[in-house]
Amino acid sequence: MTRLLLVEDDDHQRLLYREDLETEGYEVFEERDGSRVLAAIERHAPDAVVLDINMPGPDGLTTLARIHDKHHRLPVILHSAYSAYHEQFRSWLADAYVTKSSDPTGLRTAVRSALAKARPHD
Numbered sequence: 001m002t003r004l005l006l007v008e009d010d011d012h013q014r015l016l017y018r019e020d021l022e023t024e025g026y027e028v029f030e031e032r033d034g035s036r037v038l039a040a041i042e043r044h045a046p047d048a049v050v051l052d053i054n055m056p057g058p059d060g061l062t063t064l065a066r067i068h069d070k071h072h073r074l075p076v077i078l079h080s081a082y083s084a085y086h087e088q089f090r091s092w093l094a095d096a097y098v099t100k101s102s103d104p105t106g107l108r109t110a111v112r113s114a115l116a117k118a119r120p121h122d
Helices: 011-023 034-044 060-070 083-087 089-093 105-117
Strands: 003-007 027-031 048-052 076-080 096-099
Touching (some): 011 027, 027 034, 034 048, 034 060, 048 105, 060 076
Parallel strands (some): 076 096
16 A cells, blocks of 8 residues: 655644545655655655745645655645745745645646656665
8 A cells, every 4th residue: 555644733734635635545654844854764764755945843845845855755745725935946845836725626636647757765
């Protein structure tokens, strides 16, 4: 089963995404902020990470850089309520960028695409 790490501080958004991704057949692990993401990657060995940008602790862009430094082949899908982050240089490390929505179709598509392109990670 394909494993995803979902990092989202908003309880409702996290629940929506988790339920949708589990319906798609993924095993989903959750974190609420960026402070424990690297430990969660070591513990769960996900095939991809879905990462919020605006959250407490290290923000998503800082967390993305940390993931990339240690697990540079692990696909990361950024998701944010703000499309303006897509223009920031640090967001270019991500495999995909999705603007949050109550319709998770865009996230599902981005996850599938990132996993299809993924190389075996560290």
